[in-house]
Amino acid sequence: MNWETIEAPADAMPPAPLTVRAQFIPARHFFPEHSHRWHQMVYAISGALTVISEGGSLVISPEKAVWLPTGLRHKVGSLLGAEFRSLWIAEETGRALAGTAPMVFAVSPLLKALIIEAAAIEGRQDDDGYAGRITHLILDQLRRTRPLPTALPWPRDGALATLCEALYSDPADPRGPEDWGRVLGMSPRTLARRFVSETGMSLRTWRRRMRLFRAIELLGGGMGVTRTAMELGYGSTSAFVYAFRLEMGSSPQVYMRGRGEEAGNRSASPTARVASE
Secondary structure: OOOEEOOOOOOOOOOOOEEEEEEEEOOOEEEEEEOOOOEEEEEEEEEOEEEEEOOEEEEEOOOEEEEEOOOOOEEEEEOOOEEEEEEEEOHHHHHOOOOOOOEEEEOOHHHHHHHHHHHHHOOOOOOOOHHHHHHHHHHHHHHOOOEOOOOEEOOOOHHHHHHHHHHHHOOOOOOOHHHHHHHHOOOHHHHHHHHHHHHOOOHHHHHHHHHHHHHHHHHHOOOOHHHHHHHHOOOOHHHHHHHHHHHHOOOHHHHHHHHHHHHHHHOOOOOEEOOOO
């Protein structure tokens, strides 16, 4: 199945110092390569986003955001669909925040709440300065961000990208390197070497991290722990819970409670369907 393009609008400067857009992107859609005259923070509140730039290709889970500095050419898409927020930050303002290089960072509970509120009040008349205070708090939170090496790398190579799309769509797929080597027309050794070269990690490590990303998507969407374990291909619920706790530092149940509280806060926030990125 091919990917569909969403046309980006003309590059008009948004109001300074910060503009928030609530957006949705359907499955297998993407914004073609482009750049902005401002900095951008992209944050998926549900689903996962694929961000491709000269620095590489990454998949960003709902727990993370990506900082895209002004002038950086990039693409943004989603394999399975995502609801997300874009923060457009004036060039001068952003220079003192997260820096001039792309990076992935964790979105704190406070920053999540501030982004949700900023999107909800976007465009309203700000007679008492409330919107300005929200903006100030968001910018202060961005000054405190630290880069994380926990995004999911995505290969640029067409054959390897096909492999990753298949596994991401069906994380329970049991096929190993030998099976995929036959499908892609290469030996298991060549597959392993090219995969490490493209992503910086082995296929085994990538699949483990990918399952964590999918777990975050499924649990955040309200799926139960047992069903999530089955969807991801774990042999038992306990094996999934152990793997999740090892990576996230908490059980899936604790994670779900936190996401439930966030969803309640998000309910009043408007979402523009396939809005301009």
